[in-house]
Amino acid sequence: MNTPWGFEDFDAHEDLHFVWNEECGLKAIIAVHSTHLGPAAGGCRFWHYADPAQGLTDALRLSRGMSYKNAMAGLPLGGGKAVIIADENRTKTPEMLHCFGRAVDHLCGRYVTAEDVGMSVADMIEIRRQTPFVAGLPVEGGDVGGDPGPHTSLGVFLGLKAAVRRALGKDSVNGLHIALQGAGSVATGVAVHAAAEGARLSIADVDAAKAQKLADATGGKVVSTEEILGIEADVLSPCALGAILDEQTIAALRVPVVAGGANNQLAEKEDGQRLHERGILYAPDYVINAGGIINVCTEYLRDGDASLVRKRIEGIPDRLEQIWAESAQSGRDPASVADAMAQRLIGRG
Incomplete structure (x- = not known):
């Protein structure tokens, strides 16, 4: 570096x-x-x-994550x-x-x-009021815009389902246990999608009241922030702040899949390999959580409508599958595979 x-x-x-x-x-x-x-x-x-x-x-x-995210999402940004x-x-x-x-x-x-x-x-x-170089503004008429959080949530949920399909051979999260770290905008969207499909949720947030509110809305159970990373579940979905997967927390994981919306989930580059060595399927964060920037890009460039945003977000599972397929073929961990792909796309590979 x-x-x-x-x-x-x-x-x-x-x-x-x-x-x-x-x-x-x-x-x-x-x-x-x-x-x-x-x-x-x-x-x-x-x-x-x-x-x-x-x-x-x-x-x-x-x-740096945004460079990789935008490149992997195929955006001209x-x-x-x-x-x-x-x-x-x-x-x-x-x-x-x-x-x-x-x-x-x-x-x-x-x-x-x-x-x-x-x-x-x-x-x-x-x-x-001071610059035109801003997006995420209120939706006007049929235009794209507004809070990008729900679009991020949708992409994360679709990517989570792709990971479940690859790692567990299931086409639905019905009956699966998802450990959700966070109760903010993105986590809430993921929880609502998952609960609607029949998933069982364990939810942790530093704001216990927010965690309880989300649990009440989705039929989930609140657990402590200390417990969430070591809970036995089918999926860990980190949807809070980053750098939560390190040598110690990875060793304590009891899940076959990590797929969540938080940015920079890996504390250091070696943590991708640590997950890989434990046989835990990882969905690189800047690939799975690209739904928000897809909406922002479409709004800012004015190159499409809500249906195009949806179509672009639905492409997230395909990009994850490409990463996992190359990982399986090469033996490299998915995070390293994704980084190499993104670096080539931005002319640094």
């Missing part, structure tokens, strides 16, 4: 911008990983970090990501969002922003 600046996760990023405006309270990082296939597209995360350096790590890793570093009270004001919008606008279209963790459609409206 090319790390001339000493940042462990710097991977030949094209641009890295630190944005600070004391008057409006904005501290942000915008990372442009690649524009090889088009403008760098990726959401803006609003999060409080105990150490601001963690925000930089997130921006670097997430922007590069990869970028923004992080707004929130204070302990998660203070967010229109003035702050306007400042961020001006920072995005200053990049003249090299980076296109949208929702990520901690951001909403309403926030995108505020950012749009």
